[in-house]
Amino acid sequence: MLAGHLLSVLIWLPIVGGFAVLAFFNRNARAARWTSLAVAAATLIASIALYAQFHDQSAAMQFVERASWVPSIDAQFYVGVDGLSMPLILLTTFTTVLVVIAGWSNVDKRVTQYFAAFLILEGSMIGVFAALDALLFYVFWEVMLIPMFIIIGVWGGARRVYATIKFFLYTFLGSLLMLVALIYLHMKSGSYELAVFQRLPLSMTEQTLIFLAFFAAFAVKVPMWPVHTWLPDAHVEAPTGGSVVLAAIMLKMGGYGFMRLSLPIVPDASRELTWLMIALSLIAVVYIGFVALAQKDMKKLIAYSSIAHMGFVTLGIFVGFQIVARTGRTAGVEMALDGSIVQMISHGLVSGAMFLCVGVLYDRMHSREIADYGGVVNTMPVFASLMMLFALANSALPGTSGFVGEFLVILASFKANLWYSVLAGTTLVLGAAYTLWLVKRVIFGAVANDRVAALKDLNGREFLVLGLLAAAVLVVGLWPAPLLDAVRATTQHLAQQVLVSKLVP
Amino acid sequence: MYSFSAADFNAGLGYAGAEIFLGLAACAILMLDLLLSDAKRHWTAALAVASLLIAAALAAMEPVSGRVTALGGMFEWDRMAQALKVVALLTVAVVFVYSTAYLRRRAIMKGEYFVLGLFATLGILVLISAASFITLYLGLEMLSLSLYAMVAFDRDSGKAAESAIKYFVLGSLASGTLLYGMSIVYGVTGSLQLDTIAAALHGGLEANVGLLFGLAFIIVAIGFKFGAVPFHMWIPDVYEGSPTCVTLFIGTAPKIAAFALAMRLLAQGLAGAQPDWGQMLVVLAVLSMAIGNIVAIAQTNLKRMLGYSTISHVGFILLGILSGTPQGYQAAMFYTITYVIVACGSFGMLLLLSRRGFEAEMITDFKGLNARNPWFAGMMAIFMFSLAGLPPFIGFWAKFAVIQAVLGVDDTWLAVVAVMFSVIGAFYYLRIVKQMYFDEPTDLALIEGSTLMRTVLSANGLIVLALGLMPGALFAVCQRALQ
Numbered sequence: 001m002l003a004g005h006l007l008s009v010l011i012w013l014p015i016v017g018g019f020a021v022l023a024f025f026n027r028n029a030r031a032a033r034w035t036s037l038a039v040a041a042a043t044l045i046a047s048i049a050l051y052a053q054f055h056d057q058s059a060a061m062q063f064v065e066r067a068s069w070v071p072s073i074d075a076q077f078y079v080g081v082d083g084l085s086m087p088l089i090l091l092t093t094f095t096t097v098l099v100v101i102a103g104w105s106n107v108d109k110r111v112t113q114y115f116a117a118f119l120i121l122e123g124s125m126i127g128v129f130a131a132l133d134a135l136l137f138y139v140f141w142e143v144m145l146i147p148m149f150i151i152i153g154v155w156g157g158a159r160r161v162y163a164t165i166k167f168f169l170y171t172f173l174g175s176l177l178m179l180v181a182l183i184y185l186h187m188k189s190g191s192y193e194l195a196v197f198q199r200l201p202l203s204m205t206e207q208t209l210i211f212l213a214f215f216a217a218f219a220v221k222v223p224m225w226p227v228h229t230w231l232p233d234a235h236v237e238a239p240t241g242g243s244v245v246l247a248a249i250m251l252k253m254g255g256y257g258f259m260r261l262s263l264p265i266v267p268d269a270s271r272e273l274t275w276l277m278i279a280l281s282l283i284a285v286v287y288i289g290f291v292a293l294a295q296k297d298m299k300k301l302i303a304y305s306s307i308a309h310m311g312f313v314t315l316g317i318f319v320g321f322q323i324v325a326r327t328g329r330t331a332g333v334e335m336a337l338d339g340s341i342v343q344m345i346s347h348g349l350v351s352g353a354m355f356l357c358v359g360v361l362y363d364r365m366h367s368r369e370i371a372d373y374g375g376v377v378n379t380m381p382v383f384a385s386l387m388m389l390f391a392l393a394n395s396a397l398p399g400t401s402g403f404v405g406e407f408l409v410i411l412a413s414f415k416a417n418l419w420y421s422v423l424a425g426t427t428l429v430l431g432a433a434y435t436l437w438l439v440k441r442v443i444f445g446a447v448a449n450d451r452v453a454a455l456k457d458l459n460g461r462e463f464l465v466l467g468l469l470a471a472a473v474l475v476v477g478l479w480p481a482p483l484l485d486a487v488r489a490t491t492q493h494l495a496q497q498v499l500v501s502k503l504v505p
Numbered sequence: 506m507y508s509f510s511a512a513d514f515n516a517g518l519g520y521a522g523a524e525i526f527l528g529l530a531a532c533a534i535l536m537l538d539l540l541l542s543d544a545k546r547h548w549t550a551a552l553a554v555a556s557l558l559i560a561a562a563l564a565a566m567e568p569v570s571g572r573v574t575a576l577g578g579m580f581e582w583d584r585m586a587q588a589l590k591v592v593a594l595l596t597v598a599v600v601f602v603y604s605t606a607y608l609r610r611r612a613i614m615k616g617e618y619f620v621l622g623l624f625a626t627l628g629i630l631v632l633i634s635a636a637s638f639i640t641l642y643l644g645l646e647m648l649s650l651s652l653y654a655m656v657a658f659d660r661d662s663g664k665a666a667e668s669a670i671k672y673f674v675l676g677s678l679a680s681g682t683l684l685y686g687m688s689i690v691y692g693v694t695g696s697l698q699l700d701t702i703a704a705a706l707h708g709g710l711e712a713n714v715g716l717l718f719g720l721a722f723i724i725v726a727i728g729f730k731f732g733a734v735p736f737h738m739w740i741p742d743v744y745e746g747s748p749t750c751v752t753l754f755i756g757t758a759p760k761i762a763a764f765a766l767a768m769r770l771l772a773q774g775l776a777g778a779q780p781d782w783g784q785m786l787v788v789l790a791v792l793s794m795a796i797g798n799i800v801a802i803a804q805t806n807l808k809r810m811l812g813y814s815t816i817s818h819v820g821f822i823l824l825g826i827l828s829g830t831p832q833g834y835q836a837a838m839f840y841t842i843t844y845v846i847v848a849c850g851s852f853g854m855l856l857l858l859s860r861r862g863f864e865a866e867m868i869t870d871f872k873g874l875n876a877r878n879p880w881f882a883g884m885m886a887i888f889m890f891s892l893a894g895l896p897p898f899i900g901f902w903a904k905f906a907v908i909q910a911v912l913g914v915d916d917t918w919l920a921v922v923a924v925m926f927s928v929i930g931a932f933y934y935l936r937i938v939k940q941m942y943f944d945e946p947t948d949l950a951l952i953e954g955s956t957l958m959r960t961v962l963s964a965n966g967l968i969v970l971a972l973g974l975m976p977g978a979l980f981a982v983c984q985r986a987l988q
Binding site for chain 2: 026069070071072073110113138139142143145146149150153154160161164165168169172173176177179180183184186187
């Protein structure tokens, strides 16, 4: 019975589970923890089952479910996955399990609500990746804000209220403009199906305005320079679990939105505005890279590094238009799109891991200042070696997941313009500089003070979480073929789709 | 003109069944209340709620076929009237349930509150079914006069008396303006019947200067009754000064009346002048959204903040009406009903938190509510997110419908303006959520409130969520009402 509704299970199991935890275990933290872990694990297993049945030769939507939702306004419950959403759903379920384990004992305030919020968040994020109906997409997109708002605001740091309200209002403004665009598209086409939007011919003015409305929603989420300023605040103030989900999954929503909505629905405007997108992406890569160098707070440094890495994602999404303009061939377009998706997955794993590493240190020292640390390797050798691995992945060392995506994007942008790849390539220097300098100051050197001297190495639970992530980073880095196979058919399809003009004649 | 016929009269008695019953019941309860001692005053409340429910059932069961006028052309019965009446009656019933426990705890349990409330409701019903200027004005004054008295019914409160005077003076001015506008329209068209006026307008009176003059006065009156900027000055003062249970009453059911007033006058009677009143309403709508949302940010008193929030929501309702299409009217009706349901819950939470010797009205009174009572903190969060227009709550669909209607008449800039102001609006609703969830409680008193009230308030919150997940039914009601 459930086999035909695997996606519904993936969306609703965590949401229902989250509310069940809230309802039944409000006073029983232990039961809440175990139930949440069970729900998160069950969702992970369901997503693995989804992957096992996924056909990577096809660009068509799979596991499609369609049900009437609000007939009077043409909204449907219409979900499905393709090569673009499949890896992101796996990333979501995997990350949520890790976050639940990571929050096991270091959350002591309102434990039940903490775990419930993450489960509800998980369900709505999967909903965003699976939705094929624009209104359903929008509803999940907004629902996601509520648990995150609560997570940062309740369990966050000193300036949490400022950070969470800023986060909320930034994203809310962007998404409302997207809503206006979606309603407009519905008026034109009489349906909310994304596939119908993709076939709808539009004039250049319409396309440009719709592109800008989408841009408002997705650029804030990615986040692209200059609308990135919410991210350092939100990351720094969020609890570790919140930072991990924010970096690993929520930022991917922006890239996903560009690929799922902007490119196929308004391809001509995307082509015309490519110069803008590439410029903003390169600014993110280069300028934000320098900003990261100057940070004194570990979390802030990783947050800026996230913005720089996401610059690669948007570069890969949009550089294809210039490749075609220059070479007239589509080969590089697919490579760029593949690179973007791999970069999203890799950044999800690596930045999540980096935030967890900071969380491990913060739980012990209650400080995020780089200056308070030094010589951690002497007291926490196991932790130090894992963090070193993630740091190397963050600076895109070959053999780690970080290398694959950045390499593909740089290679593809080389075909468009030598200078794009030169500028993008600076990240290999800058990324290595700020990450390794961070490691040098925190991990290596002499033991800085008594508190560092008293540090205890990883416990079993922390080792499990970081070990799993390390394994994932290495697998994607050494053997990216399964991931690339899964996305290939979809990116080929997308590459062909965006190159066909749909201007009104 | 209409001539009297027995058949017309008998049919009219059926259509006006709810009004007739409610009028008789209100008189009976007024008499009965005299015989009850203070300790038994809850019987007044129970009877009032029961008669509201019976009247709602009468209205719901009365058959509807298109639009019919009865009682000498004074009274009108259509699907919109039926839907609005049922919603208004149920709303007042819920309001009375919330108020009973509060009145008792504040030791102002008086029969007048319920009787005046019933007469105000009767005014709302008459207004909803008005087919002529006379009925319309009759209903409106019945509502307004009862409300003025309700604001002042706590005789010992100086603040309430002050609010009542303000409300009375400004309200009478608005009623006078309305009468003046109506008399000009009567002079131009020669009729008090809305249908005849509509026909006269189609007969070539659209551009008549006298008519426009009258229209301007009518818009002022509608703006006042809705509380739209720049005729909003009474709202914050009256909301703050009234006893909270009266604020709850004023903040909910009369909005339905204001919507009906606008529909009957503008969409029905003066439909031919839509380009003119549409432009006037654009100004009112944009100003309401701007002033309402921006000034609400500065408030520390929650009743006052909700007052400004009402003003901003009125801006949205007007956006729906001004588009002048059936889709726009449906959106405005959807928005009005949604707003009433959510406002009922938000003010209900204030009543729940008040207790003997303590009036919950400051935003800080919600501090740490999540630690004191997670369930009702969750309910309040639902109401606030819904007012902010976030899915999956019903408030989102209301905003969605209005934006859709505005885009439908190619006013894209209005849609963008509306969206911008809802982002500003989200800020002050989030502040309440912040107080409840992010701050530690300073007041540790247990949440009181009768079981009935807690149940109804919980149901109110769950309806906001359920309709938000499945808004199809409410969309269907509004679509059928205004085709």
